[in-house]
Amino acid sequence: MVQTKEKRRVFPFTGIIGQSEMKLALILNVTDPRIGGVMIMGDRGTGKSTTIRALVDILPEIDVVTDDPFNSSPTDPEFMSEAIREMFEAGQTLMSSKKKVPMIDLPLGATEDRVCGTIDIEKALTEGVKSFEPGLLAKANRGILYVDEVNLLDDHLVDVLLDSAASGWNTVEREGISIKHPAQFVLVGSGNPEEGELRPQLLDRFGMHAEIRTIADPKQRVNIVQQRIDFDANPEELLKTYEKEQQELRNNILRAKELLPEVKISKDLRIKISQVCSELNVDGLRGDIVVNRAAKAAAAFDGRAEVTAEDIGKIISLCLRHRLRRDPLDTMNSGDKVKVIFEKVFEVTA
Structure with missing residues (x-):
C-alpha cells in the first residue's frame, strides 16, 4: 500500500495577531518584488518565520516549465532561463505545470557553491559541455528566499544575495566558463538586533525594514497563546475559521499585481x-x-x-x-x- 505524503499545515496569515508592519511589508513585496525585499528585525519568538511561511502558503500557484530547475515561465520570456528562452523563440512546445510559489530557507552555514551553484569543470574540459549544478538561488527564482539571522551571515554571501535580488540574475564564473540564470526572488531577512546589526551599506540594499516587538498587552498575549494551542490541537478547524479571510487576501494580492502597472x-x-x-x-x-x-x-x-x-x-x-x-x-x-x-x-x- 502506497502512503501519500500528508500536506504540512501552515498557520493562517490572516489569523496572526499584531505585527502589522511586518505583514504590510511582506504583502507589498509580493505585490511588487522590485521593492527590494524586507529586513525584519525584532525579538526572538515574535512569529517572524511563522508569518513568512503563512504568506507563502496563501500565494496562488505559478505556471512553470515542467522539470526546469529555474522555475522558468512557459509564456513570459522575462522569467525564462536562457535554454528555455531559446526553445520558446524557436517555437517549440513547452510542457508546463502548476507549482506552489517556492520558499527557500538559506542556512547560516551555506557555502557560496551551495548558494550560487557549481560548474563541473572536468565535464566542460573533457566533453565540451557546460554542466551546471543549480544552487539555492536557482530554486528561489520567482519565489521567496528567506535568511533567518541574516545579521550573522557572512557579508560576502549577503552581497551575493543582494546583487542577485537587485539584478534578477545569478552569474557563476569559474576557470573562464560562465553560466547565468534568472534569480528573481523576494529576499526576506530576519534577525535579532541584540546579536549584531548588518553593515549600513548592506542594510541600505534592503527595500524595507520592519521592526517588531514582543506584544506587551496581556490579553493579546493570551489570545496568541490560545490560538497556537488550538492550531496544534486541530489545524483544520482553525484554518476553516479563517478560510474566507485567506481567500479574500489571496484575491486582493492577485488584483493588486494586475492593477500595479x-x-x-x-x-x-x-x-x-x-x-x-x-x-x-x-x-x-x-x-x-x-x-x-x-x-x-x-x-x-x-x-x-x-x-x-x-x-x-x-x-x-x-x-x-x-x-x-x-x-x-x-x-x-x-x-x-x-x-x-x-x-x-x-x-x-x-
Missing part, C-alpha cells in the same frame, strides 16, 4: 517624497525609488490607480528608517524621525 503617482507627491529624503540626509536615490514603488503597491493593494499622501504615510518609515545616518547621541527612534519629517513636508495635521 496602471498605478500613477503625481509629480507633486514625487517631489515631496524626495524632499523628505533630502531633509533626512538619505544617501543616494535608492530611498526615493523604493518609497515610490512601495506607495504604488500600497495603492494597488487598496484597489486604486492613484497614489495618495495616505499611501505614502503608511510605508515611508518602512522604506527609510534603515537609511538614516546613525547619531549615537540622538534619542529619537529613526522611524519616528521619518514620521516627523513626513508630517512636516506633507503638511499633515494631527
Whole structure:
C-alpha cells in the first residue's frame, strides 16, 4: 500500500495577531518584488518565520516549465532561463505545470557553491559541455528566499544575495566558463538586533525594514497563546475559521499585481517624497525609488490607480528608517524621525 505524503499545515496569515508592519511589508513585496525585499528585525519568538511561511502558503500557484530547475515561465520570456528562452523563440512546445510559489530557507552555514551553484569543470574540459549544478538561488527564482539571522551571515554571501535580488540574475564564473540564470526572488531577512546589526551599506540594499516587538498587552498575549494551542490541537478547524479571510487576501494580492502597472503617482507627491529624503540626509536615490514603488503597491493593494499622501504615510518609515545616518547621541527612534519629517513636508495635521 502506497502512503501519500500528508500536506504540512501552515498557520493562517490572516489569523496572526499584531505585527502589522511586518505583514504590510511582506504583502507589498509580493505585490511588487522590485521593492527590494524586507529586513525584519525584532525579538526572538515574535512569529517572524511563522508569518513568512503563512504568506507563502496563501500565494496562488505559478505556471512553470515542467522539470526546469529555474522555475522558468512557459509564456513570459522575462522569467525564462536562457535554454528555455531559446526553445520558446524557436517555437517549440513547452510542457508546463502548476507549482506552489517556492520558499527557500538559506542556512547560516551555506557555502557560496551551495548558494550560487557549481560548474563541473572536468565535464566542460573533457566533453565540451557546460554542466551546471543549480544552487539555492536557482530554486528561489520567482519565489521567496528567506535568511533567518541574516545579521550573522557572512557579508560576502549577503552581497551575493543582494546583487542577485537587485539584478534578477545569478552569474557563476569559474576557470573562464560562465553560466547565468534568472534569480528573481523576494529576499526576506530576519534577525535579532541584540546579536549584531548588518553593515549600513548592506542594510541600505534592503527595500524595507520592519521592526517588531514582543506584544506587551496581556490579553493579546493570551489570545496568541490560545490560538497556537488550538492550531496544534486541530489545524483544520482553525484554518476553516479563517478560510474566507485567506481567500479574500489571496484575491486582493492577485488584483493588486494586475492593477500595479496602471498605478500613477503625481509629480507633486514625487517631489515631496524626495524632499523628505533630502531633509533626512538619505544617501543616494535608492530611498526615493523604493518609497515610490512601495506607495504604488500600497495603492494597488487598496484597489486604486492613484497614489495618495495616505499611501505614502503608511510605508515611508518602512522604506527609510534603515537609511538614516546613525547619531549615537540622538534619542529619537529613526522611524519616528521619518514620521516627523513626513508630517512636516506633507503638511499633515494631527
